[in-house]
Amino acid sequence: MSKIEGKKLVFRLGEVGFLIDLNSVVEVVEDTSKLLDFECNDISCGIVSSMRYRQVMIPVVDPTLKLNILSPVKLSDKTAIVLHGVEGRWAFLVDLVENIVEASKFNACCLSAMLQHAALGFYSQVKLLNDEPLIVMEPDNYYGATVAA
Numbered sequence: 001m002s003k004i005e006g007k008k009l010v011f012r013l014g015e016v017g018f019l020i021d022l023n024s025v026v027e028v029v030e031d032t033s034k035l036l037d038f039e040c041n042d043i044s045c046g047i048v049s050s051m052r053y054r055q056v057m058i059p060v061v062d063p064t065l066k067l068n069i070l071s072p073v074k075l076s077d078k079t080a081i082v083l084h085g086v087e088g089r090w091a092f093l094v095d096l097v098e099n100i101v102e103a104s105k106f107n108a109c110c111l112s113a114m115l116q117h118a119a120l121g122f123y124s125q126v127k128l129l130n131d132e133p134l135i136v137m138e139p140d141n142y143y144g145a146t147v148a149a
Contacts, residue, residue: 006103010134011081011094014069018094019106019127020081020137026089028097029053029080036060036076046142048075051091053082061092061143071095086144101129109133 004022011018029035032051040050040057048062060080064071071078078093106127125136 007100008103008106009081010098010101010129011079012096012098013064013067013094014071016067016069017098017129017132017134018137019101019129019134020139022100024083024139026082026084029082029091030097032078032080032093033076035080038075048093051080053089053091056089058082058088059090059143061090063092063094063137063142066142083139085139090143092139092142105129106134 004025007022008019009022009025009028011020029051035051035053036049037051037057038049041047042059043065046061046063046065047059048065049060050057051060062075062078063069073095075093078095079097080091080093081097082089082091106129109126109128123135123138123141125138126133127136128134
């Protein structure tokens, strides 16, 4: 069993907590200030910049745009989470990476019909960690072929 199996990465966008399965994550890049190119963007697809990652430029998405979350952190000061994707590697920006947590520490939490409607397809699951609801990040809802379809 790998060291990342059954673990989740907890992060923040504004004041909202999120989690993502660590199996989806390639790397967390904390200092993106010299790596981001804001001239390469496609806001209609949610791409706010490109980022030099291991000698290749990859698209960068800011999920706060689709989720309508206010963030006090400037784009150039955010942390990038690099992911595996169907179309190759890509990244999304977060305000803060908190920690890695065993999946067993999370409790199930049902979304009411009203919250499911309000989520507009960008998330469908919420988990509780120490009684705090955290949104389960579903990367395919933010970038890639499934978003364009």
